[in-house]
Amino acid sequence: MLRGCAGLLRSWALRGPKRGRSFSSEVLHVDHSLPNPSWNEDMRLLFDQFMKKSEDGSWKRLPSYKCNPPERIEDVKIFFPDAKLLKEQMSQAQQFPRSLGEGVGFEYAMFHNHVEDRTVCIFQGGPHLQGVPGFLHGGAIATMIDSALGMCAILTGGIAMTANLNINFRRPIPLCSVVVINCQLDRVEGRKLFVSCNIRSMDEKTLYSEATSTFVKLDPKKKN
Numbered sequence: 027m028l029r030g031c032a033g034l035l036r037s038w039a040l041r042g043p044k045r046g047r048s049f050s051s052e053v054l055h056v057d058h059s060l061p062n063p064s065w066n067e068d069m070r071l072l073f074d075q076f077m078k079k080s081e082d083g084s085w086k087r088l089p090s091y092k093c094n095p096p097e098r099i100e101d102v103k104i105f106f107p108d109a110k111l112l113k114e115q116m117s118q119a120q121q122f123p124r125s126l127g128e129g130v131g132f133e134y135a136m137f138h139n140h141v142e143d144r145t146v147c148i149f150q151g152g153p154h155l156q157g158v159p160g161f162l163h164g165g166a167i168a169t170m171i172d173s174a175l176g177m178c179a180i181l182t183g184g185i186a187m188t189a190n191l192n193i194n195f196r197r198p199i200p201l202c203s204v205v206v207i208n209c210q211l212d213r214v215e216g217r218k219l220f221v222s223c224n225i226r227s228m229d230e231k232t233l234y235s236e237a238t239s240t241f242v243k244l245d246p247k248k249k250n
């Protein structure tokens with residue numbers, strides 16, 4: 027069962043939702059990992075570079091939607107059979123990093139390399155993510171780190187949750203700048219996936235943050 031879910035999740039993450047479902051088309055079919063007018067020149071340049079790298083199939087762009095498709099909610103129910111996922115609440119639920127308006131929050135696109143177990147996230151943090159004036163809030167940085175590490179873990183190992191996340195913030199990230207989050211799966215021990223990342227400037231000269239994490243694959247035999 028777990029394997030089936032992982033496969034389904036992977037196919038969703040890599041190819042996007044199946045068309046023709048009853049979900050609203052805005053929800054299912056707007057892929058927010060594609061360029062929009064709020065992306066600055068640097069963001070577009072990096073996106074184009076990774077699209078080029080994707081031409082031979084070694085890297086794959088990961089589509090990204092605001093809401094979960096019904097089949098993903100069913101996946102999660104396997105692990106949380108007692109959870110009360112209320113229909114009305116679920117119909118309003120959105121992926122946190124996609125919940126802000128275009129350009130003001132998290133603008134990002136992710137690419138995954140299956141052979142190298144690596145995920146790269148190009149990220150432009152908008153003006154509503156401010157912490158210290160002129161710079162990104164640490165919680166916003168942590169959100170993007172968790173999301174990128176999570177994709178790397180899930181695409182490699184199946185459905186997993188963050189158990190532990192350690193971040194070193196080395197330099198403040200200027201608001202509205204573009205950075206690159208480089209994630210890699212370091213090792214797997216039983217159900218534990220150890221994934222790490224760094225955040226660097228576009229020219230790779232500035233190291234902004236580094237993080238290590240442990241994701242634990244959910245066990246369908248356990249009642250969560």
Ligand SMILES: CCCCCCCCCCCCCC(=O)SCCNC(=O)CCNC(=O)[C@H](O)C(C)(C)COP(=O)(O)OP(=O)(O)OC[C@H]1O[C@@H](n2cnc3c(N)ncnc32)[C@H](O)[C@@H]1OP(=O)(O)O
Pocket residue numbers: 102172173176177180185186187188189190216217218240242243244245248250
């Ligand atoms: C759900 C996904 C849907 C898809 C969405 C796509 C979105 C994309 C991405 C979004 C990404 C966003 C992602 C998010 O934001 S996920 C949201 C934030 N995370 C959570 O809410 C998780 C809360 N915690 C739990 O539910 C449980 O504790 C988990 C499931 C993690 C483990 O509970 P479980 O009962 O299953 O495990 P176990 O106790 O048998 O332990 C098993 C092994 O793990 C080791 N261990 C346990 N805890 C820790 C720890 N803290 N540090 C280090 N190691 C730890 C433990 O020693 C043992 O190792 P060993 O003794 O075997 O060697």
